[in-house]
Amino acid sequence: MLLIHCPYCNQTLPEAEFTYAGEAHIARPADPSSVSDEEWRDFLFIRTNVKGPHYERWRHFHGCGRYFNAVRDTVSDRFLITYKTDDPRPELSDLLEKSK
């Protein structure tokens, strides 16, 4: 069982308190009616599905209830960082440098 750091509670807690919520940084278009079918398709369905560091969302479901973002390596299951929803997307190169 993974231990996950909730950036809102500022605590590292067992995975059982959290639920996974898909890829992060996929913003819903501000005016959906103005986007093309292709753009809407990409928003709904197209995901990066990376092998390696993956920007993704989690929810501290059985805790504070907040959604937050994380970068997790899909090969090792290791979290490189978790951060609040409105924090900027961290640069991967910085994260990899830090995790060395």
Next chain:
Amino acid sequence: MSSFRVSGRGRVDHTQPIQFTFDGKKIKGFKGDTVASALLANGIHLMGRSFKYHRPRGAVTAGSEEPNALVGTRRGPGRFEPNTRATVQEIWDGLQVNSQNRYPSLSFDIGAINDKAYMLFSAGFYYKTFMWPKSFWDKVYEPFIRAAAGLGVSPTEPDPDHYASRYLHTDVLIIGAGPAGLAAALSAARAGSRVTLVDENAEAGGSLLSEPSAQIEDMSAWDWVGKTVAELKELGVKLMTRTTAIGYYHQNMVGLCEKLTDHLASPDGETPRERMWRVRAKQVVLAQGALEKPLVFDGNDRPGVMLAGSAQTYLNRYGVRVGDKAVILTSHDSAWYAAFDLADAGTTIAAIVDTRAEPNADLVAEATKRGIRIMAGHTVTGTEGRLRVKSVRVNPVTGSSVGAPEVIGCDCLLMSGGWTPSLHLFSHTKGTLAWDEERQTFLPDHKAEECEIAGAGRGLWGIEAVLNDGAAMGAAAVKSLGKDIAPASYAVANDRPGTGVSHKELPTDLDAGKARAFVDYQNDVTAKDLRLAVREGMRSIEHVKRYTTNGMATDQGKMSNINGLNIASDALGVPQPKVGLTTFRPPYTPTTFGAFCGYHKGSHFEVTRKTPIDSWAEENGAVYEPVSLWRRAWYFPKDGEDMHAAVDRECRATRASVGIFDASTLGKIEVVGPDAVEFMNRMYTNPWTKLAPGRARYGLLLGDDGFIRDDGVIGRLADDRFHVTTTTGGAARVLNMMEDYFQTEWPDLDVWLTSTTEQWATIALNGPNARKVLEPFVEGQDMSDEAFPHMSVAECRVGGFPARLFRISFTGEVGFEVNVPAHAGRALWEMLWEEGQKYDICTYGTETMHVLRAEKGYIIVGQDTDGTVTPLDAGLSWAIGKKKPDFVGKRGLARPDLVAEGRKQLIGLLTEDGKTKLEEGAQIVLDPNQPKPMKMVGHVTSSYHSDAAGRPIAMALLEDGFNRMGETIYIPMADRVIKAEVTGTVFYDPEGARLKL
């Protein structure tokens, strides 16, 4: 006691005799014996039959890696366990042990015919031999294979034992309490860390228990173990024996299975049989030692053929000589010491056969001193003996040529192919391994977790080396916790260091193709099978493993992996590190389902949610159905009624007068705040701005893909407050979705979302007399049609309780839903029930609720929709606020496929004969005479007998259904084709006249 027990020897208690049975025969042993050691003490080597060939087998090891000696153990009704390793099970008075996979008896087994037919059962035999004809698979081949092959039989009775689970946090978890683990624990504990030390055996000591002559710090090895354990306890170390580390998971979580009662003659009944520990350790020290490898030669599986180190363990730990006359076959120095110990205890050593041309001179001198014949540079090419080895065929090897054989009589053959570091747990963490050319084995390389590997687990050999390494690794582990300690330095006298070489199958002068040289004993995989797999095109070691099943048995390749790798590498002509190793998977040793289940069984397996009115339903004879985690009253049969009769009566009574229904399971979400209406506008398809406080509306929730997710009636209580209801199963999902949009897409909105499902009990009253039953209890709300019309909501008091009262209908009758605080639910229900007696009130369950709503064409999300249905498909386009700039799903509804022609649409179906009830899920075709496979154009989603319509009714999703009104479609069933007419979905009161008071 038989002559195989050495008086006074070993750690068993010679003053405490114990009697158990093996296949009904009484066997005597001592306290501290395992089943295997007690049987060996009685001269019994034959303990089981092999999986595929039913070959006679005996214990080949003395530990948990045992592949052969699998037995069934029984302790009264329900307490039967198959495939117990006889080498691990401790004996107690009255234990019943039975051999497995044999008929009629262990010594005469009809299934052994398989052994003569071994050519049929080579690698991949089931892919080849049993291919044709296809129809034979179910009826002939599979039953035959299942009957012929196998291990023990599954228990048939429920397990009366209970199992526990616990969490543990510790600074340092040390796995293995042999010399390395004990030394590591001393370092870590002396440095002041919290230390947990676990070992799968009944006592700490590991290999030291088999080496009593070693002197550590001027103490005998056993005294040192005793002193060390005492000191560790003094230092507060948690020492857990009979505890197996079964898996090593992320972030230093280790699963431990602690066996608590299997070794006791009379458990107290309170103690759980096993306890699963989930340990989170800051540091882990893996001190699991090494496992001895067998050698691969014809007949290496005969009872009496055993690992030399295990024979040494039986002698030194259990006081049992495994035979009177032994031949030693080895490629490693360690087996020489086993020979010396046995010789000193009275066993004749007929010969030490060493595959190496020039064994260590000191060992040769020691052997010569004891008068033991040494056959260096020799190989073994076969064994004889039906149920026990009686002779060994030994040949000299010069270069690649194998000389003439000599047959040497014996009653046991003790082999050693060297030692494999036990790296199973390390591999669970995805730690990488590196091939060590000198030791011909894999050693730990890159670590993926916070752990150290100590002792023989990283290829070290000899007690002194291992102790010092353990001390150093214990110190290393606590150093990262900020604690410095100089590791103790140990001096060991009478140490037994050594080296060896590694082999593929041993050379032979006979036809290697006919050799029964086993690599994986438990799965009956031979060297020939591995070579065949490579010849037949398997290149990856993972493919070879699956084709031959090598390493796939319950021992998870503990004995077979390196031998298998050596042979595959030779057959492929590729060096071992390039071939690689197959993956070790948890659990380390077979673990009971009970240990994994822990407390989660019976009524604790899953929560059963009950409404505040559930107890009344139970007292009044409800039949229940599960709806997500809830149990809901399904129907209320009266004397002798079946479901059909009960539901018809409930439907009739509700439409005729009044029915009462427990709707408490409905999901409820309170949406509150200055931006509540904006939030609702964005979430739900419907427009909410103009919905006045005190009014309610049917709400439809889509995903952004445009498909229906949920629905429910939503009441506006105030400008800034909505009472949202959801489907019973969808409550948590809907709130999660709301939170997702609220938190991540619209954080600017000022709104709060709260689940109130369990705060309210909800009672639905439906029928022409519903208002009459309710009205006497209502305070603070005019119940007239004018003041409180259909689709109204009010906060008032009902029965003296604060209430939220809705006038809504899911039946087509005049209907009310009263929400009162959960604690008041049953009290109000009983008041209404009492009052309702004047009107022949009828309680109804979910089945009647389903029929009544279907008669009106009201959908159930998840039954009439399946995640691919749009509001237009379901005939709900009226629920869409078309003028709203956006809502979840608006853009989705404009996707090309969702506006295309020919979508499946929800329609009604009436069977032509007026009697046949369709089957839910049945497929629909337009032409029943077309060739198969027919083109299916839809399926039945809901189907009931309707009392009101006097006939069966159904709803279905049908391609282009709205344009097929009045057409006939066909539902092909196994025995006939049913004709039905396409209709609208409202089967009763289409004008809605009955909703009015």
